[in-house]
Amino acid sequence: MTEHISDLDDQFGGRMARPLAAAFLVNTIAPYLKASASDEVRTDMLSAASDHLYLTGYMAMDERSDGLAQRYYVKALELAGAAHDHLTYCTTLRGMSVHAVDLGHGPQAVRLADSAAAASPKAGPRMRAFLAGQQAHAAAQTGDRSGALLWIKEAESAMEKAESRAKAFGSYDPSSLAYHVGQVRYELGDIAGSIESLTEADRLREPLYRRTRVRYNGMLAERKLRVGRLEEACQDWHTVLDDYPHVQSGRCDDRYNVMMASLRPHLRNPYARDLYERGRTMAPAAA
Template structure:
């Protein structure tokens, strides 16, 4: 029997040429995308050679390759364009159907085995507010019940309660509640009949909840899922003509990009959020400008970063005393942004001081935020060589971490255990190490 021949993948070679990448550079980019999803890949140059000769990568790996090219070329690259055959995903029939599919996927434990569904795209095209505004008809097909202001109030109240649980107990406990409520209650409400004003209010309430759910998915390191929730929140907000949630969602997407190290994308999204809210009140203005400052710091634009911080401080000084649970902004958040900017621009001592100030003014119920802030603070104190100060901060971190469920907290815990090992001759470090062993046993 004659040996099987493969058709060379000229499409992939064309993309390599357009990206001006070597085979090794492609491999490293794909490995990085995989690492963001928690997948360890052990490819080398020869792997790309096989692909170029016509060998197809596994279906679960193809989205990683397309995303790597999308980031490099700053445009979406499909599986078909890469020579791997047609893409398998297709859009939902309407906005509510898409939300139902997303909620079901989030509640299904088997989703963790479907890598393509969890892929974050740095090249995602964000829909403009003007393209989404007023699309009520897309969300009201198949009406079976009628809703009024009471149902809208129910969604708003549940969103506030879930936000409180997120702050106190972590996203690991709060997000399953949000996903179940979206699927079982909110989705039928969105298909229900009602006055035009009530339907618009329901879309706005749903967009707030979907935004919060995306925020929690991001915090739990499910970045692809979080991005999908964010896009759904944009569509719902646009349909409701809810400028506020549209802008806050874009800002959340900017934070997600910054968490993943995509500085230019983080700044682009933060700028888009600010540009979409020309009539923003002072607290929202501060909320958006603070994220712009962080993005500017990431791209080393010192002038813009400090100008945005000054804008943030001025806006926050004009805000009233009200601070909503979903997307609120206060002095603690401002100092946290100051710390990010200073750290990105190389001022480590200033960054530590700002984080300490952020913690001092943080509301006591924000346990999850405090876990993240103390995890960062201890790492930066250790970078300064302040071992005992870092250990004291990590002790405080453990007080909160022991009672919440948070993937980001898990990351900080793992980092703490790794970084304290070289310092076990120090008494404070030994005590911290022993306590960490005990906490790990309780969490197992």
């Protein structure tokens, strides 16, 4: 059920999928957690519940319900610890680091990312790339250039060793790594390099991840505009608007609002004006 809701979240956003996850948590998972069972079954139930709480926290973050997301994450850590589920424990700490980076809290993001890595000393190569990529992004946001480059190099090396693409939610693939390279480059001042990496991430991304396309192509357009590539930015933003009406996500709304604000000074340009007029018809989605 958690994996099914995760697929819905990827396609339609947290605002659409989280109510389903919350209802399942209250009506199904909570009674199971109170039921009698053998130690083995109870441990498995705690582990499955912690997975579900982590996902629900992620969707709350996507809605921009930041305090609620933190409460879900803390409860996910509690249950994962009780189940001795190191994978979900590390994944949740990393998710909390992603949240901190998203809110601009670099030092806290570094502490959480480092804690996630320390809690998983025997991680396989894909998990190591998953953790190191976030360590790199967090370090870059604090201006730690040497640390960021060290961690991104470790993520790239670990990804090369990974044998196959994982299917479970929270998996890390070459598109995810390219995104992290792009974020590190951007935080360290290399806007042109970040554009190159985000373009590569989009090329490698699976079509399932509609919300991710909206967010990351929005970032790509914003960065192209910063270096004066207005018409290319407009093309990327048109791609964003192809998906935007189908996604219910506070973070996607953020990208929409930035797009509209960024276009206003350029309305004498016909490409910008056409895009702006198209975007105005989608304003209710942001509301």
